[in-house]
Amino acid sequence: MSFIPKALTIAGSDSGGGAGIQADLKTFQMLEVYGMSVITAITAQNTLGVHGVYDVSLEGINQQMDAVMTDLTPDAVKTGMLSKPEVIDLIADKVSHYKIEKLVVDPVMVAKGGASLLAQEAIMALRSKLLPLAAVVTPNLPETEVLTGREVASLEQMKDAAKYLVEVIGVRSAVVKGGHASGPPTDVFFDGSECHLLPGERLETRHTHGTGCTFSSVIASGLAKGMSMHESVRLAKQFITLAIQEELGLGSGHGPTNHWAYSKQMSRA
Numbered sequence: 001m002s003f004i005p006k007a008l009t010i011a012g013s014d015s016g017g018g019a020g021i022q023a024d025l026k027t028f029q030m031l032e033v034y035g036m037s038v039i040t041a042i043t044a045q046n047t048l049g050v051h052g053v054y055d056v057s058l059e060g061i062n063q064q065m066d067a068v069m070t071d072l073t074p075d076a077v078k079t080g081m082l083s084k085p086e087v088i089d090l091i092a093d094k095v096s097h098y099k100i101e102k103l104v105v106d107p108v109m110v111a112k113g114g115a116s117l118l119a120q121e122a123i124m125a126l127r128s129k130l131l132p133l134a135a136v137v138t139p140n141l142p143e144t145e146v147l148t149g150r151e152v153a154s155l156e157q158m159k160d161a162a163k164y165l166v167e168v169i170g171v172r173s174a175v176v177k178g179g180h181a182s183g184p185p186t187d188v189f190f191d192g193s194e195c196h197l198l199p200g201e202r203l204e205t206r207h208t209h210g211t212g213c214t215f216s217s218v219i220a221s222g223l224a225k226g227m228s229m230h231e232s233v234r235l236a237k238q239f240i241t242l243a244i245q246e247e248l249g250l251g252s253g254h255g256p257t258n259h260w261a262y263s264k265q266m267s268r269a
Contacts, residue, residue: 005224006034008068009217010091011080011108012041012053018256019045019210020080026259027217027239033224036072038064040080040087047209047251055083058090065091069098076102076224078216085125092129102223105134105171106216107143123147132170136229138216139165140177152176155186155197162190173229175219175236179211189233196230198237207247207255214257215240238262 014020028035044052222232
């Protein structure tokens, strides 16, 4: 039987389908990666906002993780919404126990509509327990400021922040995303030795729900397929740009990105 790449998402469920495990699994499928999930929380959510958050018990998270890891053995793992310090502690312990090397951390803190998805006391656990185990972390600018404790607005500040995440906090590589910056949304990828710029164009649209989840899921997919971190990050930039460009137009608020866009583009090439 030919090799089937497998990826696991550890994240919250988005009932609207635009972010969380739903976005992750759609992304895995589009990139021909077999997707699995460990659900950390259930959200009542649509394009207008988060209307309820219901945490899964630690026992439930623990059993989901063990069930997947002892049988299906993912080739890469990504994390999303880990709302409480005890959840982060548990996931960090599992990552260490199962010796997961290809770990992508999307430090989800706030939903597109403004709802907080990470308790304040969980930030320290994220910094000290999980990030040092990660192959890459993918924060946007507000998340980067929280993780580094410094202002991050200019391109030079983004470079410095990416280096800080690697050299001080201990992540092996970092992508600081520039979508919240003024001007063209350039991302900064620091691979541990040098910074690489990933330029983009500003797209005026309200349909950007789940961009962070999707971006990090592409990286996990690439790593699961044996691609290098450089290749996986560049693929993520290409995938998410197309997903935003070819909007679906769903919902009355922050609509979801288009997970079909990349595969359609490849079929036309």
